[in-house]
Amino acid sequence: MTAANTATPAAGTQQPGAIKPRRMSFDMSRLRTKYFFRDNPILSTLMYALSASFPDGERFFIDTVRHYQKDIDDPVLQAQIRGFIGQEAHHSRIHEDFNAQAASLGMAMEKIQRRFKRRIGTARRNLDPGRQLAITAALEHITATLAQWTLENPEAGVGGENHSPLREMLVWHAMEEIEHKAVxxxxxxxxxxxxxxxxxVAKIIFRTFWVQMAIAQVMLLWHDRKIPSLRHIREAWTFMWGEGGFRRWSAPEFRRYLEPGFHPNDIDQRHLIEQWRESYPEVAALQVA
Ligand SMILES: [Fe+2]
Ligand SMILES: [Fe+2]
Structure with a gap:
């Protein structure tokens, strides 16, 4: 079978490029503050919830793509699949390191990771490989969209202060998510x-994604006996739904995926890959191979 979609894209759209996993060295032990993101438990647990979903989630992504790898004749797409698998496997390992550090600070990471694992197991058992791959494609659109917002809004400080290990990791992860978004x-x-x-499938995923994150956040806060203050709630609301906010900006970007004929490269995010070394030299310096 040949990848029909690798035909020449329309002018102005993102061209498919080479996908190269970058090996990075992050020092997770530098994460010492539980509520590291603006000292806000709502924003910080959102980051913990996202991170907890990655190790098993990215293994699921790899398996769903690998299932069809043998059916792909196009050598370009084959090379991209290998790059995709290499990147996701590395992301998964780095998030495991971060999650372990978060657990050592007292966050109930194992509890929410078990929950994500159960949900992924249900999908693996009950859905055919085609639907599973459709889930991966939809979630990859979510990650590429959130990645774009993260990289374009450095002042928002997603992941904590400059030189926070989570911030460094997210910059690298975001850039690679954009690089392999179409695979x-x-x-x-x-x-x-x-x-x-x-x-x-994407409609279902987009509707349930934030609900799943919110459930994990409530579990983390409950376990830590932490009640957010009015200031925390207001700040989190502005971060999400204020002008240009994380969720307000991303909602229409999610919807673009639901248009028939949509392709991820219709959204040109190349500049974020091309400029990441200049924009984030402190993160680029952590690349070891
Ligand atoms: Fe990833
Ligand atoms: Fe990905």
């Missing part, structure tokens, strides 16, 4: 290629 989608198109199914 699962391209594999889906080249193999399963059910446009209606892609959109229906």
């Amino acid at each position: 699962a989608f391209d594999v889906y198109r080249a193999t399963v290629n059910r446009e209606k199914q892609r959109i229906v």
Whole structure:
């Protein structure tokens, strides 16, 4: 089977590029403050919840793509799949390190990781490989969208202060998410290629994603016996829903994926990959290979 989608994209769209995993060295032991993100428990637990979802989530992404790898004839897409697997495997390991450090600070990371693991296990057991790959493609759109916001809004300080290990890790992770954002989608198109199914699955994923994060946040706060103050709630609300806020900006970007004929490279995010070394030299300096 050939990847039909690797045909020349329309002018002005992002071209598919080489995907190269970068090995990084982060010192997670530098994370010593539990509520590291603006001293705000709502914002900090959002980061913990996202991070807890990654190790098993990214293993799921790899497996769903790998299932169809043998059906791909296009050597360019084959090379991209290898790059994608290398990047996601590394992300998964680094997030495990971060999650272990968060657990050592007293956060109930294992508890919420077990919950994510159970949900992923249910999807693996009950859904056919095509639907599983559609889930991966939809979640990859979420990660690329959130990655764009993170990289374009450095003043928001996602992940904590400058030189916070989570911030460093998220910058690198965000850039690589943008780099490989179309791989699962391209594999889906080249193999399963059910446009209606892609959109229906994405609708479900987009509706449940933030709910799942919120449940994990409540579990973390409950376990820590931490009640957010009015200031925390107001600040988190502005971060999410204020002008240009994290969720306010990303909601229409999520919806673009639901248009028939959409392709991730219709959104040109190349500048974020090309400029990441200049924009974040302190993170680029942590690359070891
Ligand atoms: Fe990743
Ligand atoms: Fe990814």
